[in-house]
Amino acid sequence: MTFSCRNYDFNLNNCQKLKSDCIPGRRGCVLEGRVKLSEELEKKVAELEAGWSGRRGKRRLSG
Numbered sequence: 001m002t003f004s005c006r007n008y009d010f011n012l013n014n015c016q017k018l019k020s021d022c023i024p025g026r027r028g029c030v031l032e033g034r035v036k037l038s039e040e041l042e043k044k045v046a047e048l049e050a051g052w053s054g055r056r057g058k059r060r061l062s063g
Helices: 037-053
Strands: none
Touching: none
16 A cells, blocks of 8 residues: 555554554544545445444443
8 A cells, every 4th residue: 555644553554543454544544534545445444334333233241
């Protein structure tokens, strides 16, 4: 990828802000809404969003 982000950890290839894989343009990313994404990245973001919507409403049970 060709971009610069202060939250990108080059050694671990992940986002320090979101503490997960670096997917430019995803929700919470500093680049969100500021850049034009490739079709491949748009697909990854859409898949990520679909995963989040599937987890909404579910609670973790403690104990």
